[in-house]
Amino acid sequence: NVYREKMNAVVVAVFWLSVHAHAQYEQPPIPRFGFGSIAEAVVPPAHIVPIKLCKEHFFTQTIDHYSWAIPPMGKRTYQQRYYVCDKYWKKTPEGHPGPVFFYTGNEGNVQLYINNTGLMWDNAPKFGALLVFAEHRYYGKSLPFGASTHKHLQFLSSEQAQADYAILASTVLPKLGAKDSPVIAFGGSYGGMLAAWIRLKYPHIFTGSIAASAPIAEFPDQGYNQFAYAETVTRDATSFGGAPDQCANNIRAAQQAVFHAVKTEQGRRMVTKALRLCKPIQKESDAFLVSYWAQSAFSFMAMGDYPFPSPYILNGKGLLPAWPIRVACKSISAHTYPNNETLISALADASAVYYNYTKHVKCFNLTSSANAATNEVDYLWNYQACTEMVMPQGTNGKTDMWFYNPWNNEGFNQQCEKKYGVTPRDKWANDYYGGKRLQYASNLVFSNGELDPWHPGGILKNISSSVRALLFYAGHHLDLMFPNPADPPGVKWARKVEVENIQKWVDEHYAKL
Numbered sequence: 001n002v003y004r005e006k007m008n009a010v011v012v013a014v015f016w017l018s019v020h021a022h023a024q025y026e027q028p029p030i031p032r033f034g035f036g037s038i039a040e041a042v043v044p045p046a047h048i049v050p051i052k053l054c055k056e057h058f059f060t061q062t063i064d065h066y067s068w069a070i071p072p073m074g075k076r077t078y079q080q081r082y083y084v085c086d087k088y089w090k091k092t093p094e095g096h097p098g099p100v101f102f103y104t105g106n107e108g109n110v111q112l113y114i115n116n117t118g119l120m121w122d123n124a125p126k127f128g129a130l131l132v133f134a135e136h137r138y139y140g141k142s143l144p145f146g147a148s149t150h151k152h153l154q155f156l157s158s159e160q161a162q163a164d165y166a167i168l169a170s171t172v173l174p175k176l177g178a179k180d181s182p183v184i185a186f187g188g189s190y191g192g193m194l195a196a197w198i199r200l201k202y203p204h205i206f207t208g209s210i211a212a213s214a215p216i217a218e219f220p221d222q223g224y225n226q227f228a229y230a231e232t233v234t235r236d237a238t239s240f241g242g243a244p245d246q247c248a249n250n251i252r253a254a255q256q257a258v259f260h261a262v263k264t265e266q267g268r269r270m271v272t273k274a275l276r277l278c279k280p281i282q283k284e285s286d287a288f289l290v291s292y293w294a295q296s297a298f299s300f301m302a303m304g305d306y307p308f309p310s311p312y313i314l315n316g317k318g319l320l321p322a323w324p325i326r327v328a329c330k331s332i333s334a335h336t337y338p339n340n341e342t343l344i345s346a347l348a349d350a351s352a353v354y355y356n357y358t359k360h361v362k363c364f365n366l367t368s369s370a371n372a373a374t375n376e377v378d379y380l381w382n383y384q385a386c387t388e389m390v391m392p393q394g395t396n397g398k399t400d401m402w403f404y405n406p407w408n409n410e411g412f413n414q415q416c417e418k419k420y421g422v423t424p425r426d427k428w429a430n431d432y433y434g435g436k437r438l439q440y441a442s443n444l445v446f447s448n449g450e451l452d453p454w455h456p457g458g459i460l461k462n463i464s465s466s467v468r469a470l471l472f473y474a475g476h477h478l479d480l481m482f483p484n485p486a487d488p489p490g491v492k493w494a495r496k497v498e499v500e501n502i503q504k505w506v507d508e509h510y511a512k513l
Helices: 004-012 110-116 118-127 146-151 158-176 190-201 228-236 246-261 265-275 286-303 324-332 340-355 372-385 409-420 428-433 489-511
Strands: 055-062 077-085 100-104 130-134 183-188 208-212 444-449 467-472
Touching: 055 158, 077 110, 077 158, 100 110, 100 118, 100 158, 100 190, 110 130, 118 130, 118 489, 130 158, 158 190, 183 190, 183 489, 190 208, 190 428, 190 444, 208 489, 228 286, 246 265, 246 286, 246 324, 246 340, 265 286, 265 340, 286 324, 286 340, 324 340, 372 409, 444 489, 467 489
Parallel strands: 100 130, 100 183, 183 208, 208 444, 444 467
Antiparallel strands: 055 077, 077 130
16 A cells, blocks of 8 residues: 555554452552543643753764674764753662662653653652663764764664663763662653663663553564554544544544545545645545544544643644543534535544644645654654564554554555665564563563553563553553643552552662662
């Protein structure tokens, strides 16, 4: 399918042991389906301005950790950005240096994670912790080849990034006086995957990991249902997500109306007007772009379905409303529509909650992201998806609100070869990291929210007493964020369990000194 590239941008962009031995995963002991209230924009407590409590540093990092060959342009090193935040760092009563909370940066500017990872900030005073936020190579200011970085993407990989973090931690922390400190990795989404994997690969450096919304089981041969992502987005647009059930039905109907209308010139003009497009629909196949455009909006809003306004899904460049799926569904939940043009226009209104978050967009472009920041992230992340981060996703038009478009591995490979000149290694992540085979791992907490479309690819069952699985009613790694009065009860519970595990790991580490 020639439009698989666009679909890939949709689904890969930006992109849980129980206290009872018989339980498969932990869930809150109280009802998980209360919707809570809408609060003001999520912000740290008044006395905390995260970025102002940190110092920016740059570390001379190796470009290629796995070869002695000289990289392009004769460059062997680059400047990796990281932040150190020591306001709360102090010694333990026994005189040991306090623990280190280390954020394994994901696909974006590291400042985004500094300002949003409230779990680290909220617990730093209690633990007397030093906070370190490391930026992922190729993102933000950590550009291995400067302005030419896009020409040399071959060193953009999870393995290289984790080696960066390991070398950074083992080199910088001793210089700061944290040689004997336990180091706890934190990460959400792809960063959560890195946090989990870095504990597996570098257990002598990282004492334990909080891996939130980390879909490490979404790779081929892990039993993942390729339609689960779209099914979760669809479920969010029903009463399960706090929206009218008619919302999902109308979204499906609107797309069917588009596919029917574009068969004629008059219909294409109607669709262009109803969707308020900058460029006219010109051919029948443009209906696929319309569907992908709507899918992208609802996918991102499902990830960012938080109970308060948040800039996170927009890479800090704007603000989505509280419960954005519910807000979007208000525009497309009528029981009947007078005609197809009105129905299609309602689809545009719903998608505009994401694309027109500024309220200043006069027309829509079917192939653009929400803003320039997300465009840049999309390009880099899709390269990663075209190499090792291959997570098959499709739609079937029955259990989801889209149309029949199952995963096409051959087509995906062709698009990757065409755009980046690479052939995906779809099983490499399983071979290198082990997939769900975590019986030999330890000191890991996997957390997942039921509203998050990535959660079906996460670790949803307890592996052992030290590899735990938490499942609760929330969006994409909401548990990592600052506490908010509107947080669902399950999120508060998850944070409590996570902190209890961190305390256990820290105590065990100090006991061995």
